[in-house]
Amino acid sequence: MKNIAVIAFLLLQVSLCAQDIYPAHWWTGMKNPSLQIMVHSDSFSFKKNAEVMVKYPGVKIVKTEVAKNPHYLFITINIAPQTKPGKMVFTIHGFKNDWTITHLQYQLKKRNAENGISRVQGVYAKDLVYLIKPDRFSNGDPSNDFYADMRDQGHDHNNPFDRHGGDLQGVENHLDYLHDLGVTAVWMTPVVENDMARTMEGGTSRATYHGYAFTNQYQIDKRLGGNNAYHSLISAAHKKGMKIIQDAVYNHLGKDHFLIRDLPDSSWLNRWPSYTNTSYKDQPLVDPYASAIDYKTALDGWFTPFLADINQRNPFVSNFLIQHAIWATEEFGIDGWRVDTYFYSDPVFLNKVNEALYREFPKVTVFGEAWVQSVTNSAYFCENNIAVPFKHNSQGVTDFPLYFATNDLLNQNYGWNEGANKFYQVLAQDVLYKNPMRNCIFLDNHDLDRFYSVIGEDFSKYKMAINLLLTQRGIPQLYYGSEILMKNFKNPTDAEVRRDFPGGWPGDAVNKFTAAGRTAQENEAYVYIKALANFRKTAKAIGSGKLMQYLPKDGVYTYFRYDKNQTVMVISHTGGQPFRPDWNYLSERTNGFTRLRNVITGDVIPITGFEIKPKESFVFELLK
Numbered sequence: 258m259k260n261i262a263v264i265a266f267l268l269l270q271v272s273l274c275a276q277d278i279y280p281a282h283w284w285t286g287m288k289n290p291s292l293q294i295m296v297h298s299d300s301f302s303f304k305k306n307a308e309v310m311v312k313y314p315g316v317k318i319v320k321t322e323v324a325k326n327p328h329y330l331f332i333t334i335n336i337a338p339q340t341k342p343g344k345m346v347f348t349i350h351g352f353k354n355d356w357t358i359t360h361l362q363y364q365l366k367k368r369n370a371e372n373g374i375s376r377v378q379g380v381y382a383k384d385l386v387y388l389i390k391p392d393r394f395s396n397g398d399p400s401n402d403f404y405a406d407m408r409d410q411g412h413d414h415n416n417p418f419d420r421h422g423g424d425l426q427g428v429e430n431h432l433d434y435l436h437d438l439g440v441t442a443v444w445m446t447p448v449v450e451n452d453m454a455r456t457m458e459g460g461t462s463r464a465t466y467h468g469y470a471f472t473n474q475y476q477i478d479k480r481l482g483g484n485n486a487y488h489s490l491i492s493a494a495h496k497k498g499m500k501i502i503q504d505a506v507y508n509h510l511g512k513d514h515f516l517i518r519d520l521p522d523s524s525w526l527n528r529w530p531s532y533t534n535t536s537y538k539d540q541p542l543v544d545p546y547a548s549a550i551d552y553k554t555a556l557d558g559w560f561t562p563f564l565a566d567i568n569q570r571n572p573f574v575s576n577f578l579i580q581h582a583i584w585a586t587e588e589f590g591i592d593g594w595r596v597d598t599y600f601y602s603d604p605v606f607l608n609k610v611n612e613a614l615y616r617e618f619p620k621v622t623v624f625g626e627a628w629v630q631s632v633t634n635s636a637y638f639c640e641n642n643i644a645v646p647f648k649h650n651s652q653g654v655t656d657f658p659l660y661f662a663t664n665d666l667l668n669q670n671y672g673w674n675e676g677a678n679k680f681y682q683v684l685a686q687d688v689l690y691k692n693p694m695r696n697c698i699f700l701d702n703h704d705l706d707r708f709y710s711v712i713g714e715d716f717s718k719y720k721m722a723i724n725l726l727l728t729q730r731g732i733p734q735l736y737y738g739s740e741i742l743m744k745n746f747k748n749p750t751d752a753e754v755r756r757d758f759p760g761g762w763p764g765d766a767v768n769k770f771t772a773a774g775r776t777a778q779e780n781e782a783y784v785y786i787k788a789l790a791n792f793r794k795t796a797k798a799i800g801s802g803k804l805m806q807y808l809p810k811d812g813v814y815t816y817f818r819y820d821k822n823q824t825v826m827v828i829s830h831t832g833g834q835p836f837r838p839d840w841n842y843l844s845e846r847t848n849g850f851t852r853l854r855n856v857i858t859g860d861v862i863p864i865t866g867f868e869i870k871p872k873e874s875f876v877f878e879l880l881k
């Protein structure tokens with residue numbers, strides 16, 4: 258008997274190690290003194306009356322709770338403001354065998370004094386965000402392409418549904434390329450571990466290379482390089498004055514997440530009598546006339562059968578997610594969050610997690626993915642000026658209405674409500690947003706047709722699109738490869754818009770990270786963006802100035818970005834006849850100026866002689 262006890266005790270010591278404790282560690286000096294530590298063991302059960310003790314100056318145990326599934330123990334502690342960093346030891350009594358005791362070491366670190374200065378800086382309209390799908394950008398470390406101890410070992414560069422081996426080292430290797438292009442912030446689709454078995458979708462076996470099926474929030478996926486590579490990338494980016502945006506997923510967990518495989522309690526999931534998909538409709542969440550079932554289906558229906566929809570109304574779930582958001586921000590120093598599938602999450606929870614982030618990190622940026630049609634619904638899901646009973650507190654959204662309007666400007670025939678007029682009308686509804694400058698604006702992303710294909714590979718339209726993206730209000734986001742004219746529709750699947758960046762893999766036939774590897778037109782595209790992106794880096798009229806737009810006339814759409822020191826004019830011709838602006842009509846913004854400096858070419862021309870031809874588009878800085 259004694260021998261068995263010793264063996265059990267040893268096993269216990271082995272089974273409860275650092276990776277079974279969430280959060281992995283914490284910090285002193287947090288604004289919120291409360292912390293709920295989750296201890297998980299696959300092999301041992303806690304007794305209902307388990308007792309936990311700790312002796313550490315400033316730390317008090319507030320509550321000890323064992324979940325319905327006795328593999329989980331929750332220890333809620335209070336950390337007094339003067340508490341010193343160090344290692345404390347929790348003594349746990351009360352496993353299923355009365356005699357078992359274990360000691361858990363837990364570290365309290367010192368918070369980073371650079372928060373808000375060189376890290377956690379926030380992302381603003383003066384930035385240019387570059388969106389990367391890390392598996393598809395560059396393979397900087399072929400040794401991490403697959404692991405025998407992970408559920409999916411697929412790693413075929415030529416299979417669109419496999420992992421391709423791209424990683425964080427690949428991103429770090431190309432920070433200079435991005436910096437040269439004028440990029441100031443990198444948003445990567447999720448980097449958190451996705452140790453998922455392959456899934457069958459549309460009749461094909463697929464890897465979760467997209468990253469949206471988390472299996473452990475506290476581990477960056479080993480195939481991307483793990484936590485160390487993430488630290489290294491972020492540190493290198495910050496040294497170059499560049500920022501990092503992390504992609505948060507609060508709405509669901511991968512079905513192979515340990516929390517799903519060994520559920521703490523049935524109330525952690527949004528459960529239905531039989532599998533129920535979300536309607537993917539945001540309207541019932543905003544609509545004053547919505548039925549309760551439409552509301553519930555949109556919110557609590559599952560995104561797919563392999564992404565478990567989690568119940569953020571459960572306070573343990575809510576704590577788990579909020580504490581991870583805080584942990585990742587403090588640990589890695591990320592500058593902002595893009596929140597995936599925003600409106601599918603419980604709205605009260607969303608406000609709580611955002612509030613917790615704002616409290617600990619006053620400069621951190623949060624914008625939610627709100628894939629909606631109307632400006633009203635878009636504004637509903639962030640800080641807004643609408644009189645509604647529930648007010649969201651996200652600073653901004655991914656601005657889909659402006660994305661649709663940009664497509665209309667570029668591709669629709671000009672009409673009373675079409676084309677450039679549509680764009681004008683959508684922008685005029687900004688009255689609904691509290692601060693539209695905090696919206697993320699874009700021409701495409703990993704879920705959309707690549708815009709160069711959408712505009713029919715028309716290079717005039719390409720320049721017009723880039724002009725709009727880099728001078729409109731909001732935080733511009735460029736999708737990787739747009740600068741080298743990567744194209745494709747999502748046909749037959751979205752893998753087509755997630756192709757590898759040519760040159761990112763050892764042995765690639767061409768390397769489009771270098772001018773020598775690009776065609777003349779690809780180089781022209783690269784140089785065009787580079788010129789405009791580098792101009793806007795110091796152009797305060799664009800980064801923080803005001804916007805004035807004029808009613809489109811004969812298909813010509815004109816707006817100004819301006820502050821007291823600078824005026825930038827953007828003019829786009831979507832009509833059919835050469836056009837001379839009426840400078841009298843525009844005089845509110847152009848009075849006192851006599852010349853136009855083309856910010857791409859540097860050419861300066863007198864205002865009076867300017868004529869714009871169909872399909873042309875220009876960004877001018879006005880000179881006296």
Ligand SMILES: [Ca+2]
Nearest residue numbers: 398402422424
């Ligand atoms: Ca790799």
Ligand SMILES: [Ca+2]
Nearest residue numbers: 556557566601
């Ligand atoms: Ca949901």
